[in-house]
Amino acid sequence: MIEKLKVCMIGATAVGKTSLVARFVSSVFSERYATTIGVRIHTRRVALGERQVDLIIWDLSGEDEFQSVQPSYLRGASGYLVVIDGTRRETMDAAIALQERVRKTIADAPFVAALNKTDLATAWDLADEELAALHGRGWSLLPTSAKTGEGVEEAFDRLTTRMLARQADSWT
Amino acid sequence: MDMSAVMAVLERLVLERLPDGRFVRRGTLPAWCRRLGRPALRAPIPVVIGELFPCLDPFMEAAEVVWRGEAGARVSSGFWTDTDTDGAELHLEALAVRVDGAEVLVVAHDERLFREQQRLLQRARELRLAHDALLREMEHKDVLLHTIVHELAAPLHTILGMLSLLDEAPRHASGVQAIDSALAAAREQKQVIGEVLEAFSAEHAPPAVALADAPDLRLVLDRVVRERQAVAAERNIRLELAPGAPLHHVVAEHDRLVRVLSNLVDNALCRSPTGGTVRLTVRREGAWAYVVIDDQGPPVPLERLSRLFGTLALRRDAAVAYGGLGLFFCRIAVERWGGGIGYEPSEHGGARFWVRLQGKDGDHDDRS
Structure with a gap:
């Protein structure tokens, strides 16, 4: 039987959550920004070694002053991807605040932070010291670009590996 | 019912x-x-x-x-x-x-209700994003202005220092050296002012490249290398242009192209160790001409690559190599011509910068 793992996408508005999911699930990218309302579920089967897993990806609407992430959507998640827009420093602060809230709902669930939009190198707005501070908090950071595909597979692979490792730990 | x-x-x-x-x-x-x-x-x-x-x-x-x-x-x-x-x-x-x-x-x-809600949210978020982008742009401009003032102040301090020296000992033999130093600093300051003005005009004006005036890349490189030979010799560095550079007219403004390439060569000369080599090569890929500048200095740290040519480099890395205005201005100029500029670690262990320029259609030879 193929295992199913629920993964939530969280982050500020317009950081590229939906684009990362579209790249990962359908290998497509659109320049057009279409805001997500509520939630949409996508599924992709991944193989890690000989093990196959169905990732049930919950693409949640972004967090901002107009809409907030409903904690109930996170319930039952095996892990989550925190997305930061590397060209907007304020989305890192939003990610930190969101992660704190998520931790209260699904305390020990592993997560990976995607530093998205690496294709916009000249507009990059995150400094090394800030990223080092996130490392210091135990965050696993990965540069990604939904546009070029850079780091996208790796981000989901890393998260899946961690989710499975956590499962294995809980069995022992 | x-x-x-x-x-x-x-x-x-x-x-x-x-x-x-x-x-x-x-x-x-x-x-x-x-x-x-x-x-x-x-x-x-x-x-x-x-x-x-x-x-x-x-x-x-x-x-x-x-x-x-x-x-x-x-x-x-x-x-x-x-x-x-x-x-x-x-x-x-x-x-x-x-x-x-x-x-x-x-x-x-209820598609109608959803579309209406989405339209309102989308609009509100787009306005928020535009507002934030504007604030960021203003911050970058402030940083840029701050950096410009610093770059202008450095040669001014030299000029003032030399003038003070002359004032104290006008007939002293070192007076000639002081005048030379002051003149060099004044020229440097003039160049910085020129680059600042050009960069700002490039940001706000549409490209004004006349194809009829498209410079010959080989001649430009010959000039850049010739003019930098004295500095290279003073530092005991070999500066060479690889033979066989193809004749290739490129979309660029001649004088600015000279300054862009001079800036990159100056950086390479600064970073190369004594006895090292700075090598310029040109290659053509389809409609593009690539100028590659290899030096034997330390490579740019990986974590700095993503913002090497951006204004963030000014904000955070002003104290380190490649942290000044030069690369930022180079990028603005090259992108204005429809080209590109970039960095990659050299296969020989040093630093490698490249500039990609559009060829003027139909004007090239096939010797590359």
Whole structure:
């Protein structure tokens, strides 16, 4: 039987959550920004070694002053991807605040932070010291670009590996 | 009148919660349910809500509160997006209500309401993004201005220092050296001012490259290398242009191209160790000409690469190599011509910068 793992996408508005999911699930990218309302579920089967897993990806609407992430959507998640827009420093602060809230709902669930939009190198707005501070908090950071595909597979692979490792730990 | 038919016409699916927690459909099936292709919806048999609509699973806790009568008369799930059998999106919203003791879930399909909500949110968010981008741009401009003032101040300090020296000892032999130093600093300051003015005009004006004046890249490189030979010799560095550079007219402004390439060569000369080599090569790829500048200095640290040519480099890395205005201005100029500029670690262990320039159509030889 193929295992199913629920993964939530969280982050500020317009950081590229939906684009990362579209790249990962359908290998497509659109320049057009279409805001997500509520939630949409996508599924992709991944193989890690000989093990196959169905990732049930919950693409949640972004967090901002107009809409907030409903904690109930996170319930039952095996892990989550925190997305930061590397060209907007304020989305890192939003990610930190969101992660704190998520931790209260699904305390020990592993997560990976995607530093998205690496294709916009000249507009990059995150400094090394800030990223080092996130490392210091135990965050696993990965540069990604939904546009070029850079780091996208790796981000989901890393998260899946961690989710499975956590499962294995809980069995022992 | 059959009220369940009315609900179906209004695109509402009515589900009643059974004591075992499963749901059963009541009334007529709305048309959109058929599009979902979920057999459990067609027959009025008990189903688990998570199997029917997985997005509603997390909503059940809030719904329970209403059904138990502990909160208001109803609660909404908010919109979620489902997909029909053709892959088309269906935007749905559920409402939990208690009717005559029955625990009811009404699932509504309302594209018009969804589109309206999305339009408003999209507009609000786009305005927010534009506002934030404007603030960021203003911050970058402030940083740029700050850096410019610093770059202008450095040679001014030299000039003032030398003039003070002359004032104190006008007939001293070192006076000639002081005048030379002051003149060099004044020229440097003049160049910085020129670059600043050019960069700002380049940012705000449309490209003004006359193809008829497209410079010959080989001649430009010959000039850059010739003019930098004295500095290279002074530092005991070999500066060479690889033979066989093709004749290639490129889309660029001649004088600015000279300055862009001079800037990159100056950086390479600064970073190369004594006795090292700075090598310029040119290659052509289709309609593009690439100028590659290799030095034997330390490579640029990986973590700095992503913002090497941006204004962030000015803000955070002003104290380190490649932290000044030069690369930022180079990028603005080259991109204005439709080209590109970049960095990659050299295969020989040093630093490698490249400039990509559009060839003037049909004007090249094939010796590369």
